Amino acid sequence: xxxxxxxxxxxxxxxxxxxxxxxxxxxxxxxxxxxxxxxxxxxxxxxxxxxxxxxxxxxxxxxxxxxxxxxxxxxxxxxxxxxxxxxxxxxxxxxxxxxxxxxxxxxxxxxxxxxxxxxxxxxxxxxxxxxxxxxxxxxxxxxxxxxxxxxxxxxxxxxxxxxxxxxxxxxxxxxxxxxxxxxxxxxxxxxxxxxxxxxxxxxx
Ligand SMILES: [Zn+2]
Ligand SMILES: [Zn+2]
Numbered sequence: 001x002x003x004x005x006x007x008x009x010x011x012x013x014x015x016x017x018x019x020x021x022x023x024x025x026x027x028x029x030x031x032x033x034x035x036x037x038x039x040x041x042x043x044x045x046x047x048x049x050x051x052x053x054x055x056x057x058x059x060x061x062x063x064x065x066x067x068x069x070x071x072x073x074x075x076x077x078x079x080x081x082x083x084x085x086x087x088x089x090x091x092x093x094x095x096x097x098x099x100x101x102x103x104x105x106x107x108x109x110x111x112x113x114x115x116x117x118x119x120x121x122x123x124x125x126x127x128x129x130x131x132x133x134x135x136x137x138x139x140x141x142x143x144x145x146x147x148x149x150x151x152x153x154x155x156x157x158x159x160x161x162x163x164x165x166x167x168x169x170x171x172x173x174x175x176x177x178x179x180x181x182x183x184x185x186x187x188x189x190x191x192x193x194x195x196x197x198x199x200x201x202x203x204x
């Protein structure tokens with residue numbers, strides 16, 4: 001193989017390529033000219049930095065938890081991205097836990113303890129009106145979702161963080177509570193009890 005040659009851009013002599021260094025703009029120069037080695041090293045550093053930048057940019061960015069394909073269809077908080085279960089399922093789960101307690105102990109379950117609360121995070125579906133003036137607390141990726149749907153899903157932790165009350169607590173009166181418990185006994189309890197009994201039978 002013939003030795004590759006080139007013209008030095010400083011002395012204009014035809015020299016071996018191996019005796020020269022690249023000094024930018026496709027030009028090469030003999031290594032012994034002053035400043036040539038430094039210039040060449042500088043270029044190499046710049047190039048290395050450019051390649052690193054490019055690699056950084058090419059890296060796939062971690063998606064916002066809201067759009068994580070792994071759990072696209074799990075209920076999620078649109079603020080923090082944590083997954084959980086919707087309020088309806090959450091309360092249903094709590095009622096089943098309480099019924100299980102009643103079946104196994106024969107005594108009534110005290111609803112004012114946390115021991116029947118499901119392990120999953122409770123996620124409320126709320127009208128977007130609750131965000132009144134608190135949009136800055138919501139990540140930008142959620143804004144369009146909220147605008148289109150008119151609702152916002154928030155976990156109970158984010159709600160307390162943003163000082164948003166769960167809707168039921170807002171205007172719950174003693175009368176309503178009594179009304180509801182009457183309704184519960186008649187309409188829901190039999191169903192819930194059946195589910196609780198089935199789960200107990202399955203787990204034992
Ligand atoms: Zn030269
Ligand atoms: Zn949250």
